[in-house]
Amino acid sequence: MLERGDVANTWKRERWDSLRLLTPNWQTRLPGLGYDGADPDGFMGMPELIAFLERYAEHIDAPVRTNTTVTSVSPLPEQGYLVETDDGEWEAAAVVLASGPYNRPRVPAVAASLPPELEQLTPADYKRPDQLRPGRVLVVGASATGIQLADELLRSGRDVTVAVGEHVRMPRSYRGRDIMWWLDRIGRLDERYDEVDDLVRARHVPSPQLVGTPERADLDLNALTAQGATLVGRLAAVNGATASFSGSLRNVCNLADLKLKRLLDAIDAWEGLDAGPRPEPTRVDENPKVLLDLAGFDTVLWATGFRADYSWLNVPVLDRKGEVRHDGGVVRDAPGLYRIGLNFLRRRKSSFIHGAEDDARELVEHLEGHLGGLRLEAEQMT
Protein backbone atom coordinates (compact mmCIF):
# COMPACT_ATOMS: atom_id res chain seq x y z
CA MET A 1 0.00 0.00 0.00
CA LEU A 2 1.59 3.19 -1.18
CA GLU A 3 0.58 6.34 0.68
CA ARG A 4 1.84 9.77 -0.33
CA GLY A 5 1.64 11.04 3.28
CA ASP A 6 0.50 9.33 6.49
CA VAL A 7 -2.36 6.97 7.10
CA ALA A 8 -5.56 9.08 6.85
CA ASN A 9 -3.61 11.80 5.08
CA THR A 10 -6.53 13.50 3.35
CA TRP A 11 -8.56 13.61 6.56
CA LYS A 12 -5.57 15.02 8.43
CA ARG A 13 -4.60 17.77 6.05
CA GLU A 14 -7.22 18.50 3.42
CA ARG A 15 -10.45 18.98 5.33
CA TRP A 16 -11.87 21.80 7.42
CA ASP A 17 -11.66 21.83 11.22
CA SER A 18 -15.31 21.30 12.11
CA LEU A 19 -15.97 18.52 9.59
CA ARG A 20 -17.73 15.44 10.90
CA LEU A 21 -18.77 12.34 9.01
CA LEU A 22 -22.31 12.21 7.64
CA THR A 23 -22.64 8.62 8.81
CA PRO A 24 -23.31 7.75 12.45
CA ASN A 25 -20.53 6.04 14.40
CA TRP A 26 -22.20 2.61 14.42
CA GLN A 27 -22.11 2.70 10.63
CA THR A 28 -18.49 3.82 10.41
CA ARG A 29 -16.84 0.43 10.19
CA LEU A 30 -14.29 -1.42 8.11
CA PRO A 31 -13.97 -5.19 7.67
CA GLY A 32 -13.22 -6.64 11.09
CA LEU A 33 -13.31 -3.38 13.03
CA GLY A 34 -16.38 -1.43 14.06
CA TYR A 35 -17.02 1.45 16.40
CA ASP A 36 -16.82 0.39 20.04
CA GLY A 37 -16.95 3.78 21.75
CA ALA A 38 -19.57 5.28 24.02
CA ASP A 39 -21.58 7.18 21.41
CA PRO A 40 -22.73 4.87 18.60
CA ASP A 41 -25.27 7.42 17.39
CA GLY A 42 -22.76 10.28 17.27
CA PHE A 43 -20.69 11.44 14.32
CA MET A 44 -16.91 11.28 14.21
CA GLY A 45 -14.97 14.48 13.92
CA MET A 46 -11.64 14.41 12.14
CA PRO A 47 -9.49 13.49 15.18
CA GLU A 48 -11.71 10.50 15.97
CA LEU A 49 -11.83 9.36 12.36
CA ILE A 50 -8.05 9.66 12.02
CA ALA A 51 -7.61 7.61 15.21
CA PHE A 52 -10.04 5.00 13.86
CA LEU A 53 -8.17 4.68 10.56
CA GLU A 54 -4.79 4.50 12.32
CA ARG A 55 -6.18 1.83 14.58
CA TYR A 56 -7.45 -0.05 11.55
CA ALA A 57 -4.06 0.08 9.89
CA GLU A 58 -2.62 -1.57 13.01
CA HIS A 59 -5.52 -3.98 13.30
CA ILE A 60 -4.97 -5.46 9.84
CA ASP A 61 -1.23 -4.88 10.07
CA ALA A 62 -1.47 -3.02 6.78
CA PRO A 63 1.79 -2.97 4.84
CA VAL A 64 1.67 0.79 4.32
CA ARG A 65 4.68 2.60 2.88
CA THR A 66 4.03 6.15 4.00
CA ASN A 67 5.54 9.25 2.40
CA THR A 68 5.71 7.47 -0.92
CA THR A 69 4.10 9.41 -3.76
CA VAL A 70 3.13 7.50 -6.87
CA THR A 71 4.36 9.51 -9.83
CA SER A 72 3.29 7.14 -12.59
CA VAL A 73 1.37 3.94 -13.26
CA SER A 74 1.96 2.65 -16.77
CA PRO A 75 1.43 -0.64 -18.60
CA LEU A 76 4.33 -3.06 -18.91
CA PRO A 77 4.96 -4.38 -22.45
CA GLU A 78 3.45 -7.83 -21.90
CA GLN A 79 1.15 -7.59 -18.91
CA GLY A 80 1.02 -5.89 -15.56
CA TYR A 81 2.01 -2.39 -14.60
CA LEU A 82 5.05 -0.35 -13.71
CA VAL A 83 4.43 1.74 -10.61
CA GLU A 84 6.91 4.57 -10.22
CA THR A 85 7.20 6.57 -7.03
CA ASP A 86 9.49 9.15 -5.47
CA ASP A 87 10.93 6.25 -3.50
CA GLY A 88 11.49 3.37 -5.87
CA GLU A 89 9.48 1.49 -8.46
CA TRP A 90 7.48 -1.72 -8.58
CA GLU A 91 6.31 -4.10 -11.25
CA ALA A 92 2.88 -5.39 -10.37
CA ALA A 93 0.60 -7.95 -12.02
CA ALA A 94 -2.35 -6.05 -10.58
CA VAL A 95 -2.83 -2.53 -9.29
CA VAL A 96 -5.74 -1.18 -7.23
CA LEU A 97 -6.28 2.55 -7.57
CA ALA A 98 -7.52 3.65 -4.15
CA SER A 99 -6.55 7.26 -4.58
CA GLY A 100 -9.86 8.72 -3.51
CA PRO A 101 -12.59 10.50 -5.46
CA TYR A 102 -11.98 13.96 -4.04
CA ASN A 103 -8.42 14.93 -4.85
CA ARG A 104 -8.90 18.35 -6.41
CA PRO A 105 -11.63 20.93 -5.88
CA ARG A 106 -13.76 21.30 -8.97
CA VAL A 107 -13.97 25.01 -9.65
CA PRO A 108 -16.09 26.22 -12.56
CA ALA A 109 -14.47 28.17 -15.39
CA VAL A 110 -16.41 31.28 -14.38
CA ALA A 111 -13.99 31.62 -11.42
CA ALA A 112 -11.49 33.19 -13.80
CA SER A 113 -13.92 36.05 -14.52
CA LEU A 114 -14.32 37.15 -10.90
CA PRO A 115 -13.07 40.61 -9.92
CA PRO A 116 -9.51 40.20 -8.57
CA GLU A 117 -10.27 41.91 -5.26
CA LEU A 118 -12.55 39.04 -4.29
CA GLU A 119 -10.86 36.31 -2.30
CA GLN A 120 -11.62 32.85 -3.68
CA LEU A 121 -11.46 29.76 -1.51
CA THR A 122 -12.13 26.08 -2.04
CA PRO A 123 -13.02 23.55 0.65
CA ALA A 124 -9.44 22.29 0.30
CA ASP A 125 -8.13 25.68 1.54
CA TYR A 126 -10.90 26.43 4.00
CA LYS A 127 -10.24 25.53 7.65
CA ARG A 128 -12.37 27.86 9.82
CA PRO A 129 -14.39 31.10 9.55
CA ASP A 130 -11.75 33.44 11.01
CA GLN A 131 -9.58 32.70 8.00
CA LEU A 132 -11.97 34.77 5.88
CA ARG A 133 -12.25 38.50 5.62
CA PRO A 134 -15.24 39.82 7.59
CA GLY A 135 -17.46 40.87 4.68
CA ARG A 136 -20.14 39.11 2.71
CA VAL A 137 -19.54 35.62 1.42
CA LEU A 138 -20.95 33.98 -1.67
CA VAL A 139 -21.02 30.22 -1.15
CA VAL A 140 -21.39 28.53 -4.53
CA GLY A 141 -22.97 25.11 -4.08
CA ALA A 142 -25.58 23.73 -1.69
CA SER A 143 -24.69 20.08 -1.27
CA ALA A 144 -23.22 18.75 1.98
CA THR A 145 -20.09 20.92 1.86
CA GLY A 146 -21.83 24.11 0.73
CA ILE A 147 -24.55 24.09 3.34
CA GLN A 148 -22.19 23.04 6.14
CA LEU A 149 -19.77 25.86 5.39
CA ALA A 150 -22.60 28.37 4.82
CA ASP A 151 -24.02 27.39 8.22
CA GLU A 152 -20.66 27.79 9.93
CA LEU A 153 -20.08 31.18 8.29
CA LEU A 154 -23.57 32.40 9.25
CA ARG A 155 -22.88 31.38 12.84
CA SER A 156 -19.64 33.37 12.71
CA GLY A 157 -21.77 36.43 12.01
CA ARG A 158 -21.13 36.75 8.30
CA ASP A 159 -23.62 37.79 5.69
CA VAL A 160 -23.96 34.75 3.43
CA THR A 161 -25.51 34.26 0.00
CA VAL A 162 -25.77 30.70 -1.28
CA ALA A 163 -25.94 29.85 -4.99
CA VAL A 164 -28.09 26.74 -5.23
CA GLY A 165 -28.09 24.23 -8.06
CA GLU A 166 -29.48 20.72 -8.01
CA HIS A 167 -29.24 19.20 -4.57
CA VAL A 168 -30.45 16.33 -2.41
CA ARG A 169 -32.41 17.25 0.69
CA MET A 170 -32.55 14.87 3.65
CA PRO A 171 -33.63 15.17 7.27
CA ARG A 172 -31.04 14.04 9.83
CA SER A 173 -33.60 11.77 11.39
CA TYR A 174 -37.03 10.41 10.64
CA ARG A 175 -39.39 8.63 13.02
CA GLY A 176 -36.71 8.71 15.71
CA ARG A 177 -34.03 7.01 13.59
CA ASP A 178 -31.09 8.43 11.71
CA ILE A 179 -31.76 8.78 7.99
CA MET A 180 -28.70 6.62 7.28
CA TRP A 181 -30.32 3.88 9.36
CA TRP A 182 -33.41 4.14 7.15
CA LEU A 183 -31.44 4.15 3.91
CA ASP A 184 -29.75 0.99 5.11
CA ARG A 185 -33.03 -0.51 6.33
CA ILE A 186 -34.97 -0.06 3.10
CA GLY A 187 -32.10 -1.39 1.02
CA ARG A 188 -31.14 1.87 -0.69
CA LEU A 189 -27.49 1.68 0.35
CA ASP A 190 -27.16 -1.84 -1.03
CA GLU A 191 -28.57 -1.03 -4.47
CA ARG A 192 -26.09 -2.35 -6.99
CA TYR A 193 -24.50 -0.66 -9.97
CA ASP A 194 -25.71 -3.37 -12.34
CA GLU A 195 -29.31 -3.06 -11.16
CA VAL A 196 -29.83 0.68 -10.87
CA ASP A 197 -32.03 2.42 -13.42
CA ASP A 198 -29.65 5.17 -14.53
CA LEU A 199 -26.07 4.52 -13.46
CA VAL A 200 -24.61 7.74 -14.88
CA ARG A 201 -27.14 9.72 -12.90
CA ALA A 202 -26.63 7.57 -9.77
CA ARG A 203 -22.87 8.09 -9.89
CA HIS A 204 -23.29 11.86 -10.08
CA VAL A 205 -25.94 12.44 -7.44
CA PRO A 206 -24.73 15.31 -5.23
CA SER A 207 -23.92 14.56 -1.60
CA PRO A 208 -27.01 14.93 0.59
CA GLN A 209 -27.68 18.07 2.62
CA LEU A 210 -26.72 16.56 5.96
CA VAL A 211 -24.43 17.42 8.82
CA GLY A 212 -23.38 15.19 11.70
CA THR A 213 -23.69 17.28 14.85
CA PRO A 214 -24.15 16.23 18.48
CA GLU A 215 -27.57 17.96 18.34
CA ARG A 216 -28.50 15.79 15.34
CA ALA A 217 -29.81 18.97 13.74
CA ASP A 218 -31.34 19.12 10.28
CA LEU A 219 -29.39 21.33 7.95
CA ASP A 220 -31.25 22.38 4.85
CA LEU A 221 -31.87 25.57 2.92
CA ASN A 222 -34.67 26.56 5.31
CA ALA A 223 -32.21 26.31 8.21
CA LEU A 224 -29.86 28.65 6.34
CA THR A 225 -32.50 31.23 5.42
CA ALA A 226 -33.76 31.15 9.04
CA GLN A 227 -30.29 32.38 9.98
CA GLY A 228 -30.45 35.14 7.41
CA ALA A 229 -28.87 33.56 4.35
CA THR A 230 -29.96 34.73 0.91
CA LEU A 231 -30.59 32.05 -1.70
CA VAL A 232 -29.92 32.57 -5.39
CA GLY A 233 -29.89 30.15 -8.32
CA ARG A 234 -26.93 28.37 -9.80
CA LEU A 235 -24.09 30.76 -10.64
CA ALA A 236 -24.30 31.14 -14.39
CA ALA A 237 -21.92 33.91 -15.42
CA VAL A 238 -19.91 36.86 -14.20
CA ASN A 239 -19.70 40.05 -16.21
CA GLY A 240 -17.47 42.71 -14.67
CA ALA A 241 -18.59 42.94 -11.05
CA THR A 242 -22.04 41.52 -11.79
CA ALA A 243 -22.76 37.87 -11.18
CA SER A 244 -25.81 36.34 -12.80
CA PHE A 245 -27.63 33.38 -11.38
CA SER A 246 -29.97 30.94 -13.01
CA GLY A 247 -33.69 31.57 -12.75
CA SER A 248 -34.17 27.90 -11.89
CA LEU A 249 -33.89 28.22 -8.07
CA ARG A 250 -37.55 27.45 -7.46
CA ASN A 251 -37.42 24.35 -9.63
CA VAL A 252 -34.26 22.88 -8.13
CA CYS A 253 -35.78 23.34 -4.65
CA ASN A 254 -39.03 21.82 -5.81
CA LEU A 255 -37.20 18.84 -7.34
CA ALA A 256 -35.38 18.25 -4.05
CA ASP A 257 -38.57 18.61 -1.98
CA LEU A 258 -40.41 16.14 -4.20
CA LYS A 259 -37.53 13.69 -4.08
CA LEU A 260 -37.35 13.96 -0.30
CA LYS A 261 -41.06 13.27 -0.08
CA ARG A 262 -40.65 10.18 -2.27
CA LEU A 263 -37.89 8.92 0.02
CA LEU A 264 -40.02 9.39 3.14
CA ASP A 265 -43.01 7.81 1.35
CA ALA A 266 -40.80 4.83 0.49
CA ILE A 267 -39.80 4.47 4.14
CA ASP A 268 -43.43 4.62 5.26
CA ALA A 269 -44.42 2.09 2.62
CA TRP A 270 -41.58 -0.23 3.62
CA GLU A 271 -42.77 -0.19 7.21
CA GLY A 272 -46.45 -0.29 6.25
CA LEU A 273 -47.11 2.93 8.13
CA ASP A 274 -49.28 5.95 7.40
CA ALA A 275 -47.44 9.03 6.16
CA GLY A 276 -45.20 10.49 8.85
CA PRO A 277 -44.35 14.15 9.41
CA ARG A 278 -43.09 15.94 6.31
CA PRO A 279 -40.53 18.75 6.40
CA GLU A 280 -41.73 22.20 5.42
CA PRO A 281 -41.24 22.84 1.69
CA THR A 282 -38.14 24.88 0.91
CA ARG A 283 -38.93 28.57 1.24
CA VAL A 284 -37.95 30.47 -1.87
CA ASP A 285 -38.48 34.21 -2.37
CA GLU A 286 -41.13 35.27 -4.84
CA ASN A 287 -38.46 36.81 -7.04
CA PRO A 288 -34.98 35.58 -6.09
CA LYS A 289 -32.18 37.82 -7.30
CA VAL A 290 -30.75 36.83 -10.67
CA LEU A 291 -28.11 39.58 -10.66
CA LEU A 292 -25.77 40.49 -7.78
CA ASP A 293 -23.16 43.19 -7.55
CA LEU A 294 -20.06 41.37 -6.30
CA ALA A 295 -18.55 44.66 -5.18
CA GLY A 296 -20.32 44.11 -1.87
CA PHE A 297 -18.61 40.74 -1.30
CA ASP A 298 -15.26 39.81 0.25
CA THR A 299 -15.13 36.11 -0.49
CA VAL A 300 -16.39 33.47 -2.88
CA LEU A 301 -16.26 29.94 -1.51
CA TRP A 302 -16.45 27.25 -4.18
CA ALA A 303 -18.39 24.31 -2.78
CA THR A 304 -18.78 22.97 -6.29
CA GLY A 305 -17.46 19.48 -5.75
CA PHE A 306 -14.23 17.65 -6.23
CA ARG A 307 -12.72 15.48 -8.88
CA ALA A 308 -10.26 12.64 -8.85
CA ASP A 309 -6.72 13.41 -9.99
CA TYR A 310 -5.34 10.93 -12.51
CA SER A 311 -2.41 13.03 -13.70
CA TRP A 312 -0.10 10.16 -12.69
CA LEU A 313 -2.12 7.45 -14.42
CA ASN A 314 -0.45 6.68 -17.73
CA VAL A 315 -2.85 3.97 -18.82
CA PRO A 316 -5.41 4.96 -21.49
CA VAL A 317 -8.51 4.21 -19.44
CA LEU A 318 -10.09 7.64 -19.01
CA ASP A 319 -13.25 8.72 -20.77
CA ARG A 320 -13.75 12.11 -22.40
CA LYS A 321 -14.74 13.54 -19.01
CA GLY A 322 -11.50 12.38 -17.41
CA GLU A 323 -13.12 9.62 -15.38
CA VAL A 324 -11.94 6.02 -15.28
CA ARG A 325 -14.05 3.68 -17.42
CA HIS A 326 -14.87 0.76 -15.22
CA ASP A 327 -17.47 -1.89 -14.50
CA GLY A 328 -18.00 -1.93 -10.77
CA GLY A 329 -14.35 -1.08 -10.16
CA VAL A 330 -12.91 -3.46 -12.77
CA VAL A 331 -11.17 -1.00 -15.08
CA ARG A 332 -12.12 -1.53 -18.71
CA ASP A 333 -9.49 -2.58 -21.25
CA ALA A 334 -6.78 -2.81 -18.60
CA PRO A 335 -6.51 -6.35 -17.19
CA GLY A 336 -5.35 -6.31 -13.59
CA LEU A 337 -6.25 -2.66 -12.99
CA TYR A 338 -8.90 -1.91 -10.36
CA ARG A 339 -10.51 1.20 -8.91
CA ILE A 340 -12.08 1.42 -5.48
CA GLY A 341 -13.65 4.25 -3.52
CA LEU A 342 -15.80 6.07 -6.07
CA ASN A 343 -19.42 7.17 -5.88
CA PHE A 344 -21.65 4.18 -6.61
CA LEU A 345 -18.67 2.05 -7.64
CA ARG A 346 -20.63 -1.14 -6.99
CA ARG A 347 -23.36 0.04 -4.62
CA ARG A 348 -24.98 3.22 -3.46
CA LYS A 349 -22.97 2.91 -0.23
CA SER A 350 -19.63 2.72 -2.09
CA SER A 351 -18.77 6.30 -1.17
CA PHE A 352 -19.27 5.68 2.56
CA ILE A 353 -16.57 4.20 4.76
CA HIS A 354 -18.62 1.09 5.49
CA GLY A 355 -19.24 0.69 1.76
CA ALA A 356 -15.64 -0.39 1.24
CA GLU A 357 -16.20 -3.86 2.70
CA ASP A 358 -18.52 -5.39 0.10
CA ASP A 359 -16.79 -3.62 -2.78
CA ALA A 360 -13.34 -4.74 -1.64
CA ARG A 361 -14.44 -8.34 -1.16
CA GLU A 362 -15.88 -8.57 -4.66
CA LEU A 363 -12.98 -6.79 -6.32
CA VAL A 364 -10.47 -8.99 -4.50
CA GLU A 365 -12.33 -12.05 -5.79
CA HIS A 366 -12.00 -10.71 -9.31
CA LEU A 367 -8.37 -9.79 -8.75
CA GLU A 368 -7.58 -13.27 -7.43
CA GLY A 369 -9.24 -14.72 -10.52
CA HIS A 370 -7.06 -12.52 -12.69
CA LEU A 371 -3.86 -13.56 -10.90
CA GLY A 372 -4.96 -17.21 -11.02
CA GLY A 373 -5.48 -16.89 -14.78
CA LEU A 374 -1.99 -15.45 -15.17
CA ARG A 375 -0.50 -18.35 -13.16
CA LEU A 376 -2.35 -20.87 -15.31
CA GLU A 377 -1.08 -19.20 -18.46
CA ALA A 378 2.47 -19.28 -17.12
CA GLU A 379 2.17 -22.99 -16.29
CA GLN A 380 0.82 -23.81 -19.72
CA MET A 381 3.72 -22.00 -21.33
CA THR A 382 6.35 -24.03 -19.43
Added chain:
Amino acid sequence: MSTTESAADNGVNVEALLDARNALTDAPEGAEFTWRATNEWLRGTHSKSTVEQYRGLGEEHQHRSTFSYEADHPEVFAAEDQGPAPVEFVLIGLASCLTAGVAAVAQNRGIQLQSVKATIEGDMNILGILGGDPEVRNGFNSIRVNFEIDADADADEIAALVAQSQKRSAVFDAITNPTNVSVTIG
Protein backbone atom coordinates in the same frame (compact mmCIF):
# COMPACT_ATOMS: atom_id res chain seq x y z
CA MET B 1 -39.88 3.63 -13.90
CA SER B 2 -40.85 0.90 -16.23
CA THR B 3 -40.76 1.93 -19.86
CA THR B 4 -41.39 -1.24 -21.76
CA GLU B 5 -44.34 -2.90 -20.03
CA SER B 6 -46.22 0.36 -19.54
CA ALA B 7 -49.62 0.70 -21.16
CA ALA B 8 -49.37 4.49 -21.14
CA ASP B 9 -49.32 6.00 -24.61
CA ASN B 10 -48.73 9.72 -24.88
CA GLY B 11 -47.38 9.41 -28.40
CA VAL B 12 -43.76 9.93 -27.37
CA ASN B 13 -41.20 7.39 -28.54
CA VAL B 14 -39.19 7.26 -25.35
CA GLU B 15 -37.32 4.13 -26.42
CA ALA B 16 -35.86 6.00 -29.39
CA LEU B 17 -34.79 8.87 -27.12
CA LEU B 18 -33.13 6.52 -24.64
CA ASP B 19 -31.39 4.65 -27.48
CA ALA B 20 -30.18 7.99 -28.85
CA ARG B 21 -28.77 8.91 -25.46
CA ASN B 22 -26.84 5.67 -25.28
CA ALA B 23 -25.58 5.98 -28.85
CA LEU B 24 -24.51 9.61 -28.41
CA THR B 25 -22.62 8.89 -25.20
CA ASP B 26 -20.24 6.86 -27.34
CA ALA B 27 -20.29 9.27 -30.29
CA PRO B 28 -20.59 12.69 -28.64
CA GLU B 29 -19.95 14.64 -31.87
CA GLY B 30 -23.34 13.50 -33.17
CA ALA B 31 -24.95 15.26 -30.23
CA GLU B 32 -23.90 18.66 -31.54
CA PHE B 33 -26.98 20.24 -33.11
CA THR B 34 -27.46 23.59 -34.81
CA TRP B 35 -30.95 25.02 -35.09
CA ARG B 36 -31.71 27.61 -37.73
CA ALA B 37 -34.30 30.11 -38.79
CA THR B 38 -34.37 32.95 -41.28
CA ASN B 39 -36.28 36.15 -40.83
CA GLU B 40 -37.26 38.67 -43.47
CA TRP B 41 -38.58 42.16 -42.98
CA LEU B 42 -41.96 42.81 -44.61
CA ARG B 43 -42.99 46.30 -43.58
CA GLY B 44 -43.03 48.32 -40.38
CA THR B 45 -42.39 45.93 -37.49
CA HIS B 46 -43.95 43.07 -39.45
CA SER B 47 -41.60 40.25 -40.43
CA LYS B 48 -41.75 36.65 -41.57
CA SER B 49 -39.63 33.84 -40.17
CA THR B 50 -38.99 30.56 -41.90
CA VAL B 51 -37.73 27.29 -40.46
CA GLU B 52 -36.78 24.42 -42.70
CA GLN B 53 -33.36 22.93 -41.93
CA TYR B 54 -31.28 21.99 -38.92
CA ARG B 55 -28.07 20.10 -38.35
CA GLY B 56 -27.54 17.16 -36.00
CA LEU B 57 -26.37 13.55 -35.75
CA GLY B 58 -23.54 14.56 -38.06
CA GLU B 59 -25.68 15.69 -40.99
CA GLU B 60 -28.17 18.20 -42.36
CA HIS B 61 -31.87 17.56 -41.89
CA GLN B 62 -34.95 18.94 -43.56
CA HIS B 63 -38.19 19.49 -41.66
CA ARG B 64 -41.14 17.63 -43.21
CA SER B 65 -42.33 20.96 -44.55
CA THR B 66 -41.26 24.58 -44.46
CA PHE B 67 -42.75 26.38 -41.48
CA SER B 68 -43.46 30.10 -41.63
CA TYR B 69 -44.42 32.50 -38.87
CA GLU B 70 -45.21 36.15 -38.96
CA ALA B 71 -44.42 38.48 -36.11
CA ASP B 72 -45.37 42.08 -35.53
CA HIS B 73 -45.89 44.52 -32.71
CA PRO B 74 -49.33 45.20 -31.23
CA GLU B 75 -51.47 48.22 -31.92
CA VAL B 76 -50.62 49.84 -28.58
CA PHE B 77 -47.11 50.12 -30.00
CA ALA B 78 -48.62 51.94 -32.96
CA ALA B 79 -48.03 48.88 -35.12
CA GLU B 80 -50.40 46.80 -37.23
CA ASP B 81 -50.53 43.66 -35.07
CA GLN B 82 -50.24 41.20 -37.95
CA GLY B 83 -48.78 38.49 -35.75
CA PRO B 84 -47.64 37.74 -32.24
CA ALA B 85 -44.97 39.98 -30.75
CA PRO B 86 -41.46 38.47 -30.69
CA VAL B 87 -41.61 38.24 -26.89
CA GLU B 88 -44.76 36.19 -27.26
CA PHE B 89 -42.83 33.78 -29.48
CA VAL B 90 -40.41 33.40 -26.57
CA LEU B 91 -43.32 32.48 -24.31
CA ILE B 92 -44.62 30.06 -26.94
CA GLY B 93 -41.17 28.47 -27.13
CA LEU B 94 -41.01 28.00 -23.38
CA ALA B 95 -44.54 26.65 -23.04
CA SER B 96 -44.21 24.22 -25.92
CA CYS B 97 -40.84 23.01 -24.68
CA LEU B 98 -42.19 22.38 -21.16
CA THR B 99 -45.30 20.67 -22.50
CA ALA B 100 -43.20 18.39 -24.73
CA GLY B 101 -41.10 17.59 -21.67
CA VAL B 102 -44.15 16.76 -19.57
CA ALA B 103 -45.31 14.31 -22.24
CA ALA B 104 -41.90 12.70 -22.62
CA VAL B 105 -41.28 12.36 -18.89
CA ALA B 106 -44.81 11.02 -18.37
CA GLN B 107 -44.22 8.43 -21.09
CA ASN B 108 -40.90 7.43 -19.54
CA ARG B 109 -42.61 7.05 -16.16
CA GLY B 110 -45.56 5.13 -17.57
CA ILE B 111 -48.06 7.88 -16.76
CA GLN B 112 -51.02 8.29 -19.12
CA LEU B 113 -51.86 11.93 -19.82
CA GLN B 114 -55.46 12.92 -20.50
CA SER B 115 -54.96 16.63 -20.98
CA VAL B 116 -52.20 19.17 -20.46
CA LYS B 117 -52.75 22.88 -20.65
CA ALA B 118 -50.11 25.50 -19.92
CA THR B 119 -50.86 29.16 -19.35
CA ILE B 120 -47.87 31.42 -19.51
CA GLU B 121 -47.33 35.05 -18.57
CA GLY B 122 -44.24 37.19 -18.74
CA ASP B 123 -43.94 40.55 -16.97
CA MET B 124 -42.01 43.33 -18.63
CA ASN B 125 -41.50 47.01 -17.97
CA ILE B 126 -41.43 48.57 -21.44
CA LEU B 127 -39.50 51.62 -20.25
CA GLY B 128 -36.51 49.33 -20.87
CA ILE B 129 -37.11 48.85 -24.60
CA LEU B 130 -38.24 52.44 -24.98
CA GLY B 131 -34.98 53.62 -23.46
CA GLY B 132 -36.95 55.53 -20.86
CA ASP B 133 -35.10 54.22 -17.80
CA PRO B 134 -31.55 52.89 -17.91
CA GLU B 135 -32.18 50.89 -14.70
CA VAL B 136 -34.91 48.82 -16.34
CA ARG B 137 -33.95 45.79 -18.37
CA ASN B 138 -35.41 45.10 -21.78
CA GLY B 139 -36.39 41.54 -21.16
CA PHE B 140 -38.82 39.83 -18.86
CA ASN B 141 -38.63 40.55 -15.14
CA SER B 142 -40.38 37.31 -14.42
CA ILE B 143 -42.22 34.57 -16.22
CA ARG B 144 -44.98 32.44 -14.73
CA VAL B 145 -46.18 29.16 -16.16
CA ASN B 146 -49.22 27.36 -14.83
CA PHE B 147 -50.03 23.81 -15.83
CA GLU B 148 -53.42 22.16 -15.64
CA ILE B 149 -52.81 18.45 -16.05
CA ASP B 150 -55.25 15.59 -16.04
CA ALA B 151 -53.31 12.34 -15.83
CA ASP B 152 -53.50 8.88 -14.30
CA ALA B 153 -51.20 9.92 -11.45
CA ASP B 154 -51.35 11.54 -8.03
CA ALA B 155 -50.57 15.20 -7.33
CA ASP B 156 -46.95 14.54 -6.33
CA GLU B 157 -46.31 12.49 -9.45
CA ILE B 158 -47.74 15.26 -11.60
CA ALA B 159 -45.64 17.85 -9.75
CA ALA B 160 -42.59 15.68 -10.38
CA LEU B 161 -43.41 15.54 -14.13
CA VAL B 162 -43.49 19.31 -14.32
CA ALA B 163 -40.31 19.68 -12.25
CA GLN B 164 -38.41 17.13 -14.34
CA SER B 165 -39.65 18.77 -17.53
CA GLN B 166 -38.11 22.09 -16.39
CA LYS B 167 -34.90 20.33 -15.47
CA ARG B 168 -34.54 18.90 -18.98
CA SER B 169 -35.95 21.82 -20.96
CA ALA B 170 -33.73 23.55 -23.53
CA VAL B 171 -35.84 26.70 -23.62
CA PHE B 172 -36.15 26.87 -19.83
CA ASP B 173 -32.36 26.72 -19.68
CA ALA B 174 -31.98 29.26 -22.47
CA ILE B 175 -34.23 31.73 -20.64
CA THR B 176 -32.96 31.17 -17.11
CA ASN B 177 -29.24 31.23 -17.99
CA PRO B 178 -27.12 33.64 -20.01
CA THR B 179 -26.07 32.74 -23.54
CA ASN B 180 -23.50 34.43 -25.74
CA VAL B 181 -25.16 35.95 -28.78
CA SER B 182 -23.16 37.28 -31.70
CA VAL B 183 -24.88 39.28 -34.40
CA THR B 184 -22.98 39.90 -37.62
CA ILE B 185 -23.61 41.68 -40.90
CA GLY B 186 -22.64 40.10 -44.17
